[in-house]
Amino acid sequence: xxxxxxxxxxxxxxxxxxxxxxxxxxxxxxxxxxxxxxxxxxxxxxxxxxxxxxxxxxxxxxxxxxxxxxxxxxxxxxxxxxxxxxxxxxxxxxxxxxxxxxxxxxxxxxxxxxxxxxxxxxxxxxxxxxxxxxxxxxxxxxxxxxxxxxxxxxxxxxxxxxxxxxxxxxxxxxxxxxxxxxxxxxxxxxxxxxxxxxxxxxxxxxxxxxxxxxxxxxxxxxxxxxxxxxxxxxxxx
Amino acid sequence: xxxxxxxxxxxxxxxxxxxxxxxxxxxxxxxxxxxxxxxxxxxxxxxxxxxxxxxxxxxxxxxxxxxxxxxxxxxxxxxxxxxxxxxxxxxxxxxxxxxxxxxxxxxxxxxxxxxxxxxxxxxxxxxxxxxxxxxxxxxxxxxxxxxxxxxxxxxxxxxxxxxxxxxxxxxxxxxxxxxxxxxxxxxxxxxxxxxxxxxxxxxxxxxxxxxxxxxxxxxxxxxxxxxxxxxxxxxxxxxxxxxxxxxxxxxxxxxxxxxxxxxxxxxxxxxxxxxxxxxxxxxxxxxxxxxxxxxxxxxxxxxxxxxxxxxxxxxxxxxxxxxxxxxxxxxxxxxxxxxxxxxxxxxxxxxxxxxxxxxxxxxxxxxxxxxxxxxxxxxxxxxxxxxxxxxxxxxxxxxxxxxxxxxxxxxxxxxxxxxxxxxxxxxxxxxxxxxxxxxxxxxxxxxxxxxxxxxxxxxxxxxxxxxxxxxxxxxxxxxxxxxxxxxxxxxxxxxxxxxxxxxxxxxxxxxxxxxxxxxxxxxxxxxxxxxxxxxxxxxxxxxxxxxxxxxxxxxxxxxxxxxxxxxxxxxxxxxxxxxxxxxxxxxxxxxxxxxxxxxxxxxxxxxxxxxxxxxxxxxxxxxxxxxx
Numbered sequence: 001x002x003x004x005x006x007x008x009x010x011x012x013x014x015x016x017x018x019x020x021x022x023x024x025x026x027x028x029x030x031x032x033x034x035x036x037x038x039x040x041x042x043x044x045x046x047x048x049x050x051x052x053x054x055x056x057x058x059x060x061x062x063x064x065x066x067x068x069x070x071x072x073x074x075x076x077x078x079x080x081x082x083x084x085x086x087x088x089x090x091x092x093x094x095x096x097x098x099x100x101x102x103x104x105x106x107x108x109x110x111x112x113x114x115x116x117x118x119x120x121x122x123x124x125x126x127x128x129x130x131x132x133x134x135x136x137x138x139x140x141x142x143x144x145x146x147x148x149x150x151x152x153x154x155x156x157x158x159x160x161x162x163x164x165x166x167x168x169x170x171x172x173x174x175x176x177x178x179x180x181x182x183x184x185x186x187x188x189x190x191x192x193x194x195x196x197x198x199x200x201x202x203x204x205x206x207x208x209x210x211x212x213x214x215x216x217x218x219x220x221x222x223x224x225x226x227x228x229x230x231x232x233x234x235x236x237x
Numbered sequence: 238x239x240x241x242x243x244x245x246x247x248x249x250x251x252x253x254x255x256x257x258x259x260x261x262x263x264x265x266x267x268x269x270x271x272x273x274x275x276x277x278x279x280x281x282x283x284x285x286x287x288x289x290x291x292x293x294x295x296x297x298x299x300x301x302x303x304x305x306x307x308x309x310x311x312x313x314x315x316x317x318x319x320x321x322x323x324x325x326x327x328x329x330x331x332x333x334x335x336x337x338x339x340x341x342x343x344x345x346x347x348x349x350x351x352x353x354x355x356x357x358x359x360x361x362x363x364x365x366x367x368x369x370x371x372x373x374x375x376x377x378x379x380x381x382x383x384x385x386x387x388x389x390x391x392x393x394x395x396x397x398x399x400x401x402x403x404x405x406x407x408x409x410x411x412x413x414x415x416x417x418x419x420x421x422x423x424x425x426x427x428x429x430x431x432x433x434x435x436x437x438x439x440x441x442x443x444x445x446x447x448x449x450x451x452x453x454x455x456x457x458x459x460x461x462x463x464x465x466x467x468x469x470x471x472x473x474x475x476x477x478x479x480x481x482x483x484x485x486x487x488x489x490x491x492x493x494x495x496x497x498x499x500x501x502x503x504x505x506x507x508x509x510x511x512x513x514x515x516x517x518x519x520x521x522x523x524x525x526x527x528x529x530x531x532x533x534x535x536x537x538x539x540x541x542x543x544x545x546x547x548x549x550x551x552x553x554x555x556x557x558x559x560x561x562x563x564x565x566x567x568x569x570x571x572x573x574x575x576x577x578x579x580x581x582x583x584x585x586x587x588x589x590x591x592x593x594x595x596x597x598x599x600x601x602x603x604x605x606x607x608x609x610x611x612x613x614x615x616x617x618x619x620x621x622x623x624x625x626x627x628x629x630x631x632x633x634x635x636x637x638x639x640x641x642x643x644x645x646x647x648x649x650x651x652x653x654x655x656x657x658x659x660x661x662x663x664x665x666x667x668x669x670x671x672x673x674x675x676x677x678x679x680x681x682x683x684x685x686x687x688x689x690x691x692x693x694x695x696x697x698x699x700x701x702x703x704x705x706x707x708x709x710x711x712x713x714x715x716x717x718x719x720x721x722x723x724x725x726x727x728x729x730x731x732x733x734x735x736x737x738x739x740x741x742x743x744x745x746x747x748x749x750x751x752x753x754x755x756x757x758x759x760x761x762x763x764x765x766x767x768x769x770x771x772x773x774x775x776x777x778x779x780x781x782x783x784x785x786x787x788x789x790x791x792x793x794x795x796x797x798x799x800x801x802x803x804x805x806x807x808x809x810x811x812x813x814x815x816x817x818x819x820x821x822x823x824x825x826x827x828x829x830x831x832x833x834x835x836x837x838x839x840x841x842x843x844x845x846x847x848x849x850x851x852x853x854x855x856x857x858x859x860x861x862x863x864x865x
Contacts, residue, residue, distance in 0.1 A: 014259075016257060021254055021494075027490065028544030029544060031540075031575075032261075032543070039576050041597045045576050057253070088260070208249060209245060
């Protein structure tokens with residue numbers, strides 16, 4: 001068995017695909033590529049594919065990860081070429097790396113995400129108001145919001161999960177830069193801090209038409225930052 | 238247009254991947270360099286339309302021709318329609334995001350009557366006049382085909398040209414003629430003369446070239462051509478040999494989870510069973526099988542080109558396919574290592590079918606579906622469903638023993654001659670299957686046995702032996718449903734229904750004539766659309782529309798027609814003779830069965846002779862080779 005980690009970008013027009021649709025796209029592309037996929041055991045075998053982090057509909061990304069397991073040996077660049085040919089417009093493989101089988105699952109180690117968010121403005125914006133809103137955010141020790149999920153609303157403190165939050169006013173829009181907690185434990189959605197700040201400083205931006213772009217996914221351990229391509233699990237020891 | 242839609246509209250709608258048009262194997266051809274441009278319009282949502290094999294066939298066929306291109310459009314969901322109307326953006330094709338109106342031909346497929354309001358709505362969203370008579374050279378030719386085209390009359394005012402029968406045969410001929418008439422210009426100018434000339438192609442019906450007449454008492458009297466050189470009868474087109482017919486070897490692979498998310502391979506066309514209510518079983522005669530060797534080759538190619546993990550062997554009754562068992566054996570063993578699974582759309586009611594199900598279904602979770610259709614032997618003889626209670630219990634018994642816990646049973650109520658005892662028969666049969674399952678299972682599994690009973694209402698369909706029969710009134714159907722509901726109430730039996738109001742509208746349009754056009758228009762104006770979806774269906778608006786237009790819908794749905802009266806679809810020839818239909822109808826009333834022409838002698842429906850074609854069974858060596 002061979003385990004490969006694929007680093008790819010999800011670009012236009014595929015930002016409209018959901019996580020489940022992405023799983024379908026990769027499963028079918030891997031099959032079309034004729035790769036010797038490894039399957040789960042049981043009555044309903046499915047290919048052993050695992051994503052790093054679910055990407056919401058409407059979000060593009062430069063830095064996504066996917067692990068696949070194959071039954072036979074293959075070179076990383078060979079898989080890169082075979083798979084790229086079978087991917088629809090909007091999915092670009094950046095790097096493929098063979099990783100040790102016992103490497104911890106992407107899901108369990110990725111804990112940081114960086115985003116670039118562009119929110120169209122519905123009226124003229126004040127740079128000062130925006131600065132005050134951001135200052136307000138950093139001054140607080142906790143920023144509790146209500147998150148609506150399928151199961152109901154729950155309270156969530158944004159503050160400990162936001163590590164960087166910058167914004168600047170551009171003509172007709174506000175451009176945001178952020179690093180937030182991502183993954184299994186605390187997962188901050190990029191529009192959550194944006195919404196809090198813009199409401200605080202009464203900036204009217206259109207969140208519905210926001211462009212959200214994930215610029216990076218990585219692993220932070222004891223103050224050190226690792227790319228999922230390099231992290232095999234024993235770094236923190 | 239594309240960037241505006243992607244920036245401002247798609248972020249606001251649900252399931253936006255319906256509207257991307259960049260699915261794997263979608264074809265984008267040069268607009269400027271292709272002389273004839275057609276858009277395939279499916280009058281329902283993307284996930285329904287993309288599950289339709291006919292779309293994939295026509296899509297591949299037309300796009301392989303150098304001179305033609307074919308794109309797709311579906312009924313937009315309600316949120317999308319709202320955005321299009323707000324922004325004033327015309328309905329657009331998925332591949333090139335061009336307005337539907339820019340195409341030379343818009344081809345609707347008519348799969349069910351409840352899609353008719355969607356056709357009007359789509360034309361309106363496309364800024365194309367709804368009535369054929371109001372269209373000019375700036376409009377595409379509006380075409381329609383598919384099973385409901387066998388009674389085209391309710392849509393006659395809205396459609397320029399109908400195609401009858403197998404589309405692979407006729408579509409290229411029409412588009413070729415259109416190319417000639419366009420003569421290198423960007424648009425077709427001679428709209429009328431093109432339609433006139435096209436009416437000469439076998440299988441084409443141009444409704445504006447015919448006038449319908451009615452007598453003083455409101456009965457349809459006939460349809461006559463308004464010009465001399467127009468054919469009085471229109472005969473459906475037939476693919477004679479399925480092995481030579483085009484097959485879609487690069488079907489589009491949707492992003493979205495659609496209704497049938499798998500490879501569909503057509504193992505045969507037509508059905509020999511001869512159920513007397515079934516329109517498909519009559520209008521797609523005779524049976525034409527595809528050879529197993531070719532099927533294997535096609536499946537191999539489809540698996541490579543799509544990446545799907547499941548293959549469905551489709552047809553009207555796949556278990557009847559001559560070589561089904563050796564074919565399935567081969568497929569299952571050849572594809573085991575690739576983890577490709579196979580499925581059968583429906584199962585014949587016998588133990589052979591259970592053998593097949595065992596072969597393909599590794600889990601026993603999904604349940605098996607059988608369609609006895611009626612509750613008593615007498616009723617099943619009336620509809621010519623050649624199965625006995627014994628057949629059913631043997632099949633379900635084998636299924637329970639093989640590990641299935643859930644059985645789905647399909648029944649129909651309101652069938653001709655139905656009596657109280659036939660309803661009781663449905664109850665008894667369902668209960669008998671339930672107790673059979675409980676008896677056959679050990680104490681651990683006994684509690685898990687479930688029977689799903691699905692009950693639909695009979696809809697008389699044109700070109701069937703039951704075309705003269707009335708539909709029960711909604712009141713009677715409701716009473717029958719209540720009767721069954723009260724007596725089948727059990728935690729182990731799940732009942733599901735087809736709404737009687739929907740079945741009623743379906744029957745009205747199935748047997749309708751041209752006088753329904755104003756009603757359809759009115760209903761659409763009032764907001765009727767997506768009528769096939771219970772959450773959108775507005776019977777109250779339909780009722781108002783009938784009332785305002787002075788049409789009694791029961792005249793169409795609930796009346797017994799006489800053999801002597803002229804029928805609005807008499808000008809459409811399916812190849813099955815009227816004599817056969819009458820004979821079958823009489824035999825039904827006498828509770829007499831007609832043998833399956835696959836096994837018994839020819840029952841004389843007339844299709845092979847009139848179409849100059851033979852039924853094709855692919856028996857012989859293939860089976861023998863594999864059995865060894």
